[in-house]
Amino acid sequence: MIIVMRAGAPEEQLQEVIRRITELGYQPHIIRGTQRNVVGAVGDERGKARLQSLESLPGVENVVPILQPFKLASREFKADKSAIRVGDLEIGGDRLTIIAGPCSVESEAQLMETAQVVKEAGADILRGGAFKPRTSPYAFQGLEEEGLRLLAQAREMTGLYIVTEVIQPEHVELVAKYADILQVGARNVQNFALLRSVGEIRKPVLLKRGMATTIKEYLMSAEYILSQGNYAVILCERGIRTFETETRFTLDLNAIPVLRKMTHLPILVDPSHGTGHWEYVGPMAKAAIAAGADGLMIEVHMRPEEAFSDGIQSLKPKRFLSLMEELKPFAEAAGREM
Numbered sequence: 001m002i003i004v005m006r007a008g009a010p011e012e013q014l015q016e017v018i019r020r021i022t023e024l025g026y027q028p029h030i031i032r033g034t035q036r037n038v039v040g041a042v043g044d045e046r047g048k049a050r051l052q053s054l055e056s057l058p059g060v061e062n063v064v065p066i067l068q069p070f071k072l073a074s075r076e077f078k079a080d081k082s083a084i085r086v087g088d089l090e091i092g093g094d095r096l097t098i099i100a101g102p103c104s105v106e107s108e109a110q111l112m113e114t115a116q117v118v119k120e121a122g123a124d125i126l127r128g129g130a131f132k133p134r135t136s137p138y139a140f141q142g143l144e145e146e147g148l149r150l151l152a153q154a155r156e157m158t159g160l161y162i163v164t165e166v167i168q169p170e171h172v173e174l175v176a177k178y179a180d181i182l183q184v185g186a187r188n189v190q191n192f193a194l195l196r197s198v199g200e201i202r203k204p205v206l207l208k209r210g211m212a213t214t215i216k217e218y219l220m221s222a223e224y225i226l227s228q229g230n231y232a233v234i235l236c237e238r239g240i241r242t243f244e245t246e247t248r249f250t251l252d253l254n255a256i257p258v259l260r261k262m263t264h265l266p267i268l269v270d271p272s273h274g275t276g277h278w279e280y281v282g283p284m285a286k287a288a289i290a291a292g293a294d295g296l297m298i299e300v301h302m303r304p305e306e307a308f309s310d311g312i313q314s315l316k317p318k319r320f321l322s323l324m325e326e327l328k329p330f331a332e333a334a335g336r337e338m
């Protein structure tokens with residue numbers, strides 16, 4: 001349910017509404033607006049009719065149900081797009097956010113070199129996995145904490161913010177100590193214990209769409225994080241499984257306008273995993289911007305042929321640099337800055 005406060009209702013009235021929501025066994029989630037405040041009351045769907053009684057409280061304009069199963073992620077709860085702050089960056093604002101870097105953190109030299117290159121090309125955030133969720137248990141699993149330290153060192157050197165993946169709840173605290181944004185990968189999109197754990201911290205989470213999750217299921221996963229009080233959730237379409245085998249996945253660009261309509265959360269696109277081949281990254285990056293994405297996540301490697309993971313889909317520095325130039329007219333046409 002959404003409890004809409006009257007314009008200018010004093011703080012005491014808002015606090016009373018919050019108290020009553022809690023008393024009824026629901027969790028209050030507040031959106032403070034310039035005109036009026038709105039409180040979302042989420043919890044057991046079965047008894048929600050009881051919340052209707054809040055309509056008689058002073059300062060309450062009306063109480064309306066949220067029809068979508070994902071509540072806090074919905075446009076019904078929050079009509080305006082959310083922009084998520086990371087230092088001086090705003091993800092989901094007018095400016096596109098560009099995340100770039102290697103699939104995995106492999107060594108100090110590799111990461112520092114790549115960080116420098118993507119910084120010079122104009123990226124905002126450096127990516128790199130320290131904990132890797134690999135299909136094979138025999139494949140490189142990541143440098144773990146050493147990888148996190150290297151990412152922090154690269155941030156120090158370049159001023160880039162860093163995003164890195166967390167694959168299990170026990171590591172959330174450790175990863176949050178180093179990262180500016182925690183990534184939950186496609187393979188963990190329905191790892192509800194992990195979603196709850198990243199919901200408990202107060203750092204942005206980049207939640208990738210699963211390769212077989214519907215848009216609704218995807219938003220329910222985002223809801224797990226939001227329901228724990230972490231409202232800084234960034235979505236990222238990264239391709240889904242279809243019958244097509246010429247590409248690693250099928251980048252679902254439909255998801256951009258569909259998600260845009262259904263949720264206020266920022267939407268990024270990862271054309272690297274979405275295609276699985278460096279040659280297709282550029283065209284799909286442009287298409288993503290044209291379709292309204294808030295930014296891109298792109299894998300870049302100094303020497304893709306030597307990469308520990310995802311070399312085939314990684315751009316070499318020169319290609320990334322020219323792509324960044326080529327993206328500018330697309331950004332402009334989409335009404336975005338770069």
Ligand code: PEP
Nearest residue numbers: 103185186187208238273
């Ligand atoms: C990654 O970003 O390197 C990654 C593993 O992505 P995904 O979870 O989308 O496969």
Ligand code: MN
Nearest residue numbers: 103299309310
């Ligand atoms: Mn990868």
